[in-house]
Amino acid sequence: MLTLKIDKKLGEKVRRLLIENDLYDKDYLIDRDDKHLYLPIKHVDEKILREILKVDFEIVERDLKKRKKEKSFRDVINEKYRDIVDKKLLALSYDVIGDLVILQISDEVREDIRKEIGELAYKLIPCKGVFRRKSEVKGEFRIREIEHLAGENRTLTIHKENNYRLYVDIAKVYFSPRLSGERKRIGESVGLNETVIDMFAGVGPFSIACRRARRVYAIDINPEAISLLKKNIELNKVKHKIIPILADANEVDLKGDRVIMNLPKYSYKFVDKALSMINKNGIIHYYTIGENFSEGIKVFEGKCNFEILNKKIVKSYSPKKYIMAFDIIVKD
Numbered sequence: 001m002l003t004l005k006i007d008k009k010l011g012e013k014v015r016r017l018l019i020e021n022d023l024y025d026k027d028y029l030i031d032r033d034d035k036h037l038y039l040p041i042k043h044v045d046e047k048i049l050r051e052i053l054k055v056d057f058e059i060v061e062r063d064l065k066k067r068k069k070e071k072s073f074r075d076v077i078n079e080k081y082r083d084i085v086d087k088k089l090l091a092l093s094y095d096v097i098g099d100l101v102i103l104q105i106s107d108e109v110r111e112d113i114r115k116e117i118g119e120l121a122y123k124l125i126p127c128k129g130v131f132r133r134k135s136e137v138k139g140e141f142r143i144r145e146i147e148h149l150a151g152e153n154r155t156l157t158i159h160k161e162n163n164y165r166l167y168v169d170i171a172k173v174y175f176s177p178r179l180s181g182e183r184k185r186i187g188e189s190v191g192l193n194e195t196v197i198d199m200f201a202g203v204g205p206f207s208i209a210c211r212r213a214r215r216v217y218a219i220d221i222n223p224e225a226i227s228l229l230k231k232n233i234e235l236n237k238v239k240h241k242i243i244p245i246l247a248d249a250n251e252v253d254l255k256g257d258r259v260i261m262n263l264p265k266y267s268y269k270f271v272d273k274a275l276s277m278i279n280k281n282g283i284i285h286y287y288t289i290g291e292n293f294s295e296g297i298k299v300f301e302g303k304c305n306f307e308i309l310n311k312k313i314v315k316s317y318s319p320k321k322y323i324m325a326f327d328i329i330v331k332d
């Protein structure tokens, strides 16, 4: 094993420099004698190393102990429950919402095995409680049923993403941590003088991400979502900017420079309403489900004069369908 023999006193400084330059081999443990440390390094030209470190050292071969790597939850289920994973009854991916973990295990997996997997997740993923998705997202409120598997049987948590915190109750409202990138992207594009209308706000992640705006109207039809949104407005100190509205978005009359339509399954039903809300040259963020982009945006055709500023796949929805995002500027 290639090691860097260095004066003990310089050890920490050199180790940091090696890490910063991606030259430190983290798979091995440091060795030592009375005066020196032996740091595990990757193969590198000695001249380059001297330029980076600018201290005396020797490169020597030495046997170092391999670091014991903790197995991750994914490693363990991949080994122990391979057959269930192969049958697509157990997914390797999971969601972490605040201090709660949500696994994807099918109903077809026996209850005792589900609990066993839940206990493993509780042990191997830093969290306080483990649940599984028991149903798809459904109904007007877009909520899924969940089943408790291990740890605390509590569904309220505080989730951190980007630069804000959110109360989320995983049993009572819709929330997906996988959209944090979308929220960051939209939040960063908001102008300081804008009025934003978040038509399907949930507990408010898009609204709070847009807090640079002059005003944000956050609408949702689920009373539980609005009550958590109010707590989130307090938590993030944005009471002067964000106005929560418990209502059917179709019944609200407002005008804004940006309208967010994050209800992929049914957003097509609200296009006329969004067009009545948007100011000239305003932007609509339209989320929808479809097999391709042209199918996704069809519903706007003939209704207004618009231009697509950006289109992207947010995530896959089913083997052939995607959740897609369109940013469109509405000319008139």
Ligand SMILES: C[S@@+](CC[C@H](N)C(=O)[O-])C[C@H]1O[C@@H](n2cnc3c(N)ncnc32)[C@H](O)[C@@H]1O
Pocket (backbone or CB within 6 Å): 140, 141, 142, 174, 175, 176, 179, 199, 200, 201, 202, 203, 204, 205, 206, 219, 220, 221, 222, 225, 247, 248, 249, 250, 262, 263, 264
């Ligand atoms: C997919 S969730 C998105 C929530 C939130 N934007 C987020 O990213 O977490 C859609 C939300 O729309 C709400 N909703 C459904 N129909 C609605 C309607 N007609 N008017 C207002 N909100 C509605 C649901 O209650 C749900 O909270």
